[in-house]
Amino acid sequence: MMGDLHAAIVDLDGTMVDTLGDFDAALNATLKDLGRPAVARADIEHMIGKGSAHLIRSALLHGGLDVQAAERVQPEAWERYQSHYLTFNGQHSEVYPGVIEGLTALRARGLTLACLTNKPRDFARTLLQAKGLAGFFTHVFGGDSFERTKPDPLPLLKTCEALGTLPARTLMVGDSQNDGMAARAAGCPVVLVTYGYNHGDPIAQAPHDRLIGSLAELA
Numbered sequence: 001m002m003g004d005l006h007a008a009i010v011d012l013d014g015t016m017v018d019t020l021g022d023f024d025a026a027l028n029a030t031l032k033d034l035g036r037p038a039v040a041r042a043d044i045e046h047m048i049g050k051g052s053a054h055l056i057r058s059a060l061l062h063g064g065l066d067v068q069a070a071e072r073v074q075p076e077a078w079e080r081y082q083s084h085y086l087t088f089n090g091q092h093s094e095v096y097p098g099v100i101e102g103l104t105a106l107r108a109r110g111l112t113l114a115c116l117t118n119k120p121r122d123f124a125r126t127l128l129q130a131k132g133l134a135g136f137f138t139h140v141f142g143g144d145s146f147e148r149t150k151p152d153p154l155p156l157l158k159t160c161e162a163l164g165t166l167p168a169r170t171l172m173v174g175d176s177q178n179d180g181m182a183a184r185a186a187g188c189p190v191v192l193v194t195y196g197y198n199h200g201d202p203i204a205q206a207p208h209d210r211l212i213g214s215l216a217e218l219a
């Protein structure tokens with residue numbers, strides 16, 4: 001699988017950086033502003049991976065609002081969430097063990113790397129910079145970069161286009177069914193990590209070619 005690869009697309013939250021603490025801080029500060037009940041970290045973990053709008057909506061519904069009420073609150077919640085996230089971004093999060101080794105090994109093989117996350121692109125760029133990971137990537141794309149987000153294959157296809165590589169020669173590295181499904185549909189080989197956020201579902205059930213316990217196993 002690794003032999004004829006030209007590039008890799010690497011997910012951010014749950015794959016390279018454990019950002020649950022940042023999400024917890026920003027989301028609960030937002031809910032507090034709005035007078036809505038807090039969400040436990042274990043529940044937030046199951047809501048991450050489908051972008052910020054989905055996270056906010058899930059938290060509002062979890063706190064007892066019905067669908068219409070949640071929709072009404074969403075614009076203000078989004079404004080406040082953005083401002084809190086900018087404050088906390090990177091402060092309560094850590095690079096997972098093996099990430100630097102894995103990325104270094106992929107680069108040493110001559111692969112070009114792109115980061116593709118469902119979190120907003122600016123948040124992603126700031127976080128990669130703060131954690132010393134930005135230099136590995138020629139491209140960074142977020143949930144607001146394309147018309148659709150993972151698990152749709154479009155962001156992967158667009159990223160392959162930007163990298164100038166064929167999907168079959170571009171490895172997806174992720175932590176959730178969003179990454180696995182998007183990769184399968186795009187025609188990219190896919191490796192998933194066993195430690196990330198997968199909505200509370202076993203990662204082995206997500207489409208994958210290989211499961212790894214650390215990015216260092218890509219070496």
Ligand SMILES: O=C(O)COP(=O)(O)O
Pocket residue numbers: 011012013014048049050051052116117118119120150
């Ligand atoms: O939902 C998010 O914001 C994080 O998503 P990611 O796993 O694609 O980085």
Ligand SMILES: [Mg+2]
Pocket residue numbers: 011012013014015049174175176196197
């Ligand atoms: Mg992820």
